[in-house]
């Protein structure tokens with residue numbers, strides 16, 4: 339029997355970087371491809387999550403969103419559990435609630451789409467006879483590395499970790515040791531084994547969606563899709579469906595937010611936006627150096643600050659606030675806020691990033707290179723200073739500066755690993771992005787990419803076609 343309408347359940351793992359693109363995918367499936375959509379959200383902080391969802395979906399009442407009951411991990415985690423493992427455990431703990439929700443639905447979903455951390459729900463989906471999809475909210479390059487991982491040459495991964503040799507992935511740029519992921523530093527350890535286990539689940543899915551587009555990453559996209567290269571390793575097709583980001587209307591005047599009101603008064607492309615994603619944190623010494631670097635650059639800035647955390651670059655991942663409510667800024671250099679009044683704004687905790695990047699006054703972005711931030715910057719034609727902190731951000735930084743030519747990268751030399759990036763370097767990089775010939779060249783390139791991303795999403799664009807194909811495949815599977 340062919341169902342009258344496909345019903346997709348999307349499962350978002352904790353973290354704004356997973357929730358935001360999942361909601362955007364849900365919106366697209368609903369508005370462009372005729373699906374009914376229910377989004378299940380696993381979160382540690384339901385009020386922040388609810389307000390983010392409201393912002394993204396207030397004009398779309400047809401989107402059904404269910405916050406699963408928060409999971410208390412306090413008694414279940416060893417102190418050194420990695421961020422990825424923590425998210426994985428939370429997802430596993432949420433399965434019983436997901437099962438109850440499915441059972442209570444009048445018309446249960448026929449398709450389940452999870453993100454990188456949600457494959458623990460696949461056995462449940464199969465029990466309910468649903469098709470299984472993974473939405474990788476990251477680059478085709480990392481997607482290729484991940485799908486290849488269960489089949490990779492073990493000796494190569496050991497040489498990668500021990501002798502700092504690159505990781506060679508068929509059809510893709512090799513991954514340099516300096517840009518590698520945390521699990522690849524410890525083959526043989528549980529963190530590596532867990533990533534391989536997740537990769538095996540991913541390749542077993544009926545299909546894989548990636549938040550990227552063909553023309554942004556032609557080599558990696560072809561490699562992962564071509565049977566002869568990496569396509570033979572995935573059970574189902576791979577669909578590049580991006581760039582799915584929250585976009586906002588450009589308004590002539592803003593009343594609702596202090597930062598946007600301030601931006602309204604600044605010249606076009608004159609402000610650098612500085613933010614390290616939803617969870618990024620730095621040491622106190624690094625924050626002071628960054629403050630002094632911004633001051634030294636003499637460029638206008640908007641800087642989202644969080645209280646310093648020593649030795650944990652993702653220190654705010656589970657505790658980000660929806661709005662600035664952390665008012666003490668005494669970790670910044672003495673007199674900094676006063677001296678830079680008029681030149682810049684310091685925003686505690688959280689800022690409306692999509693609106694800031696979409697504002698005509700914003701002309702540069704110092705970013706930790708989370709994939710959503712990268713896509714948002716590109717889609718707004720904003721060149722970047724890339725300052726990767728954790729996860730796959732170093733690979734993203736490498737792609738931005740070396741392949742695409744739309745960013746300049748912060749350099750942390752081997753001796754300084756774990757050390758502090760000095761104010762002179764920061765000032766220099768900010769100026770390179772904001773003024774001079776190099777800035778003009780980067781701006782031209784990033785605007786070309788913006789057009790290419792918009793084209794991919796347009797009616798006959800590659801990503802639109804790809805999602806249409808996925809829809810057809812879902813229909814034939816449920817027939």
Ligand code: UDP
Pocket residue numbers: 353354355356358613614615616617618642687688689690691692707708709710711712714
């Ligand atoms: N974000 C935001 N305001 C902030 C910080 C982050 O709106 O102050 C949003 C940002 O626009 C992006 C997401 O949170 O959509 C962060 O995702 P990303 O992949 O860039 O980084 P992650 O937080 O996952 O490391």
